[in-house]
Amino acid sequence: MIVRTTSSSWAQGIVQSLESAGVDCRQLFGELGLDYSALSDPDARFAQDDMTRLWQRAVAVSGNPAIGLDMARQVRPAALNVVGYALMSSRNLKEGFARLVRYQRIIAEGADLDFQPCAEGYRLSLTILGDRLPPARQSAEGSLAGCLTFCRWLSGTMLRPLEVSFQGAAPDDLGPYRQLFQAPLRFEAQRYALLFRQADVEMPLPTANEALAQLHDRFAGEYLSRFADTRVLHRARQILCRLLPQGEPRREIVAQALCLSERTLQRRLQEEGSTFQQLLDDTRRDLAVQHLAQPDLAPLEIAYLLGFADPSNFYRAFKRWFGMTPGEYRLAARSRP
16 A cells, blocks of 8 residues: 655654654654664655654653654655755745645645635645654644744744644643744644734745746756656545535545546556555544644534534444543543643
8 A cells, every 4th residue: 555655854853853862763664664874865765654653752762742842843845855945945935835735745744734814914824744643742742843943034023923732642741842933822723824924925035036936946857747746646635624514425526626537536546555545444544533632623523524414423433433422522622641
């Protein structure tokens, strides 16, 4: 089965941040059965679950649950592959974030990014998706920390968001978060997000270069085109996520959105180790876990967000996935440290 992957460039940034915090990553790679030398191969990619296991071991070894924030020390253009240079040559952060959303799969397939205007300014939202393992919160926190620090480096200013949002409960020690983000923090949010002032994202960047931006767009587009040719599963999953709140998506609709015939969609999914029904089931399961992390969402609401016309079907599916009801799962999740 083809799984979500992370580029060696971003994986190297993670490793450098962990090593700067005193973690012996060469030893961790050996313990986890990962190839440390692949970090220097620009074409190498690491499985999403392997990165999750790396974060988990790093937290256990360091005893620091906020270790993801150390990503702020390492993010420069090279850590983002060709995407970093495309951002660097953008006219402003607004244009740069649009490129980041467009090309983020080059960096990591497990990240789902969204950049939208809102009443207060602009919000860059992030969801980290796991494969077989639930994603580590350190991965999302590291992504937010790295993104903000990179924006500060690009703009040459001490950029302060209007708000930084986190899924899940607040950590016991908020000190490292306040020191890094220099902004109001909101926990138990629907998605991880950075909220920026309009003036900050529309301010011209000193690194802007239109000719280089077009060149990097071409490089990134070619990379993504080659990459996407064998990743129908990921694109189909993104479409399902958008369509599910409207009801259970039909295979025909998803195929049309991908500009494929139903037969071709089914064949491509089979080549990637899945089927349409399996992908639908896996996507619902992953989203159910994310929605249950939001205390203000009732199981009945979650059932409809997952496209179940009859809530009893959701309860049966959930018991098949996890061997317990949604309420029991939520209670067990709250009791975990």
